[in-house]
Amino acid sequence: MASPPTVDPEVFYSKLPAFHVEPLWRARGLMRPAPGREAVGCVWRYDEVRRLLLESGDVVTAAEADRRVLMLLNPGLDGAAAATANLYAGLQLVLPGEVAPKHRHAAAAIRFIVEGDGAYTAVDGEKSVMRPGDLVLTPNWTWHDHGNESDGPMIWLDGLDIPLVNKLDVPFFESPGEDRQLLTRPDDASARHWAQGRLRPLWEGDWQRRYSPVVNYPWTVTERVLRDAAADTDGTPHDGVVFRYTNPVDGGHVLPTLGCAVQLLKAGFRGAAHRHTSAAVYHVVRGNGATIVDGARLTWGPGDTFAVPGWAVHEHAAGDEEAILFSFTDEPVLESLDLLRTAPADRQEA
Amino acid sequence: MASPPTVDPEVFYSKLPAFHVEPLWRARGLMRPAPGREAVGCVWRYDEVRRLLLESGDVVTAAEADRRVLMLLNPGLDGAAAATANLYAGLQLVLPGEVAPKHRHAAAAIRFIVEGDGAYTAVDGEKSVMRPGDLVLTPNWTWHDHGNESDGPMIWLDGLDIPLVNKLDVPFFESPGEDRQLLTRPDDASARHWAQGRLRPLWEGDWQRRYSPVVNYPWTVTERVLRDAAADTDGTPHDGVVFRYTNPVDGGHVLPTLGCAVQLLKAGFRGAAHRHTSAAVYHVVRGNGATIVDGARLTWGPGDTFAVPGWAVHEHAAGDEEAILFSFTDEPVLESLDLLRTAPADRQEA
Amino acid sequence: MASPPTVDPEVFYSKLPAFHVEPLWRARGLMRPAPGREAVGCVWRYDEVRRLLLESGDVVTAAEADRRVLMLLNPGLDGAAAATANLYAGLQLVLPGEVAPKHRHAAAAIRFIVEGDGAYTAVDGEKSVMRPGDLVLTPNWTWHDHGNESDGPMIWLDGLDIPLVNKLDVPFFESPGEDRQLLTRPDDASARHWAQGRLRPLWEGDWQRRYSPVVNYPWTVTERVLRDAAADTDGTPHDGVVFRYTNPVDGGHVLPTLGCAVQLLKAGFRGAAHRHTSAAVYHVVRGNGATIVDGARLTWGPGDTFAVPGWAVHEHAAGDEEAILFSFTDEPVLESLDLLRTAPADRQEA
Amino acid sequence: MASPPTVDPEVFYSKLPAFHVEPLWRARGLMRPAPGREAVGCVWRYDEVRRLLLESGDVVTAAEADRRVLMLLNPGLDGAAAATANLYAGLQLVLPGEVAPKHRHAAAAIRFIVEGDGAYTAVDGEKSVMRPGDLVLTPNWTWHDHGNESDGPMIWLDGLDIPLVNKLDVPFFESPGEDRQLLTRPDDASARHWAQGRLRPLWEGDWQRRYSPVVNYPWTVTERVLRDAAADTDGTPHDGVVFRYTNPVDGGHVLPTLGCAVQLLKAGFRGAAHRHTSAAVYHVVRGNGATIVDGARLTWGPGDTFAVPGWAVHEHAAGDEEAILFSFTDEPVLESLDLLRTAPADRQEA
Ligand SMILES: [Fe+2]
Ligand SMILES: [Fe+2]
Ligand SMILES: [Fe+2]
């Protein structure tokens, strides 16, 4: 192999596009020293979003009612439908009588009920009536539909992995044009049969799927467990008395792409500063407090939703009364791909 | 290699012992066509064993009080301390004020509370007060001690893997001569922190051990779950509405060598006949019924204990009212070793 | 809750940005019915890219020599440094005497040696001398450096998960300014100690990491195994005699984010059409053939690299002589996230 | 509950058998402080056993020829067909023209070829021709048969889990009366397709079984790997350069109940003393040496077989030349049941 002939750089570079190659030595930012953290910490006030949702009644046509969702957009992400790099969040209003017809998609979803009582979601043949604080799963490619058979409005927080699924370019969606799926099991059967995650219902047989068989994790249970534990312990330095919702079949995350947690911060709790590559969207179930995210103080109160992007330094603090936060996260994704990294951080001024 | 010289069989065989070899071609029964099933189906009546236990007060010295256990011996096993080939069972009486000092052993144990209220078991730094129907685990090599601080007698069923551990010749036992272990956690902390098996207490950290972190699975929970499920389903053809107790960390059996289950047989239930290589010891929590084991009908009522040996054809039937059975089994052993085998069977006459 | 007041849509929508919310009912394309497949099937001819690489000698300064890589850009991805949605590929030239100083990054890499003999890569304390066909792993966050101590040029194919790591926004990079890492093990120790994946070297101890302990999978072994198998079998309908490179510790993929495979297509092989959400970049080790990708026929010969995007219908065909293809893929990512989907397809005309 | 009436101990104890209960407080040795170690360290000299095997020709009838095995009996186990508590070992002679008809059993077996060349074993549709040093697996319930189509005698070491399977009382055996099973795959296909444990043959599909898919682990490979590694390392303090044979599908033991290993002790090697609850049967492939077992020095040379019982303190030493030992063990059993325990020990005098 002889030494290469002298070449004119300009000529050289101009030739490359025709061959679909580009020089790495001129590429900038291909491997960055740390996450870019374009997403920022931010809060969506419940009273504001709720008011907008109610106003939207006149704007949304009847046919679109099943999509009456205000998506929560991270101000740092340039208009992308994302609350953090990989997480979508939205607040949905469902009025009495409205339904969302049966459909399924590759994006996995969780919903956390904020307000109202008695609407249902049906998932893979099981219908579940939802109440505030309930966590409902609609995993990847499961048939689901919902409707409000109660006489009041329902508002819930939707959490999805849409940004992830779209970035990976593996979306799928089907909507066969039927209002409701066939119900093949008693209402809320999974919540009841797996009610006590430590007792496995053997008549349910093997469970080969990768997500939790439980459709609805009811708040009545969650709250009692949280409160009982809080009587014993202060929990972790970062997150207080914190539980991860798990798949009772294997003890892992509820979904392969979304994790969920609930935490109780005792009155006056001041959490340790830290960061991790996973991001989270928090919903305030109860109490007031503040979370400092990369030096910015986000105050929050009941019903508010706030985002902590991946690798952002953050610390939670409760006000004078205890606070309870629900959250969903992309931690399972980063864990599976061996890209989860955690680090302590210095206490922030804010 | 020349053809071997002519040998006199008698001479030949007489030489072998000196070399510690024996001819396979004269061995009989080395590989049998199916389990020998020396253990038989049998029932221990609660009223009888209870009466004997109470009588034993005069016989057992104070120093031996912590061993006031009547071992349930399978009539087919020739006096071995075993209820089935691999399972030990015993009924223990603990009188007010009695204690069993701190110790640990390689054999793993479960105890299921039959009668009395308020004695405690302490396991690995956690004390748990026990009530009827509670399932308490003392896994392999965990420090444990117990005592009766109540003012009434306590009776519980002990289930252990002693026959297995002894056959494998891997026993270990330590008794350091201290009455009580140091308590390092709030009483019943594990039951409370893992109360809802679907919620993982993150402050408990990683759990690297091979057994459930839960010391006590309280009956109040078990019964409610059982009852709720029974309103929905008839469960399995063989066992009715049956739950396996699981390790909430990974959804597996509570111990690597012992599995536990609880089942509700509805009034009039008649189970399908079947068999499996795993054996089980059942305890009747409530109700009357009968189990046909290899053609023999075992009737049972409240408090009775009965054994179904491995590979015995069996079918359960409830009487006119619902029955609830607790059981422990060597299924995890056979599963781990790929020696679990299940087969349907013809309905038996008995 | 009263019916919402009448609102002017224009006014309504104009208010939303201030609250960082947007209407889902006006969002388009959030959940698409199937992968968008912007990436297209394409081939990079080895003679062309090789010539450009050699020409680049005059253009790349000495200091940049360790980045003398021509990145292979998928024409459908609008200039992104990506051969498929999630995979980066590049051809690197290393001239005698050149070195790449010690560094590490969150992006995981594989390199497959195309030409030359005798340069080395050092990974986590072990140096490996590379020869054509060798597969070398530099997993997520492992220290690595390389250099050409031979007297000829080396060319290899780099495969990385850069697009994935960047989309997830979890990049990390460190370059401490030292030319070489300390070597703590004999050269090629891992290849030798794990040489026979079925024999586990017990002195290596537990392996807790999530990637294969093997630095170099040498071609001499790979080729022999491939050839022996081809004497027995035609392999799979889609891919002929195909092997996945695995982590001998657990039998899984070599890296959590990148899978590798090698396949032999017998002379005249015509593979079945199919598709899967995972994408692959193929490198032709030997032989000629063609792959039809979404109806476009890509012909290929020795040294060529070609891309098959996720969900593209594809079928491979060998020419009159056998062909051998190496490939790397994002299959482990989609598998872990439960987003891997496979489907048969009709034979294509092209 | 009133205090129990005064009872006469003699009367009391005499009543118990009728109720199938016995007092724990009079039971001795139920939970021992440590393994009883009835099995002892012992050696079976190859020249002696071989001579006896050859002599047996006149004693064994033609019909029994397939069982011409001298079982190696541990002198401490009172005539049980066991080399250690859980392991059976036997040396088998198969003369030219002899066959063992197709059968299967729950007991799992390995065979390690000692002498002769060219007999075959067929397992689950695959025939493998065996040569000295080859390890052949006949897992639990796989159909197998063997025959000697060569013109010389074959001798191999049989290793089985018979004592375990019998203690657990889960034997099964079937012998349908056909000489040979149908061969459904090319001879030695598994050895070839999984030849390089790090390359997974994808056309073999999913492998759901719990044992290795490889029928024969050929000595030619084993020896080369052992020798190459020995050039790099001294291996572990206890066992020198030691490899575990693994199941390439998951990296685990070859069988759920039997593990296999091969180790090279360099000339003059003196291993550290230690013990573990698992037992092993060793076969000397090459070299001379000695193993001290619970203070007794066992010298060994080529072809000899020796046993190290569970929990026996042991240390291996090679003579003036390197030694190679093959071994099989019940380690997987104890590991699965969480009963594996290891401890260092003081150097022994012997
Ligand atoms: Fe949906
Ligand atoms: Fe955090
Ligand atoms: Fe005990």
Ligand SMILES: [Fe+2]
């Ligand atoms: Fe049963």
Ligand SMILES: [Fe+2]
């Ligand atoms: Fe690099």
Ligand SMILES: [Fe+2]
């Ligand atoms: Fe493909």
Ligand SMILES: [Fe+2]
């Ligand atoms: Fe056999």
Ligand SMILES: [Fe+2]
């Ligand atoms: Fe050892």
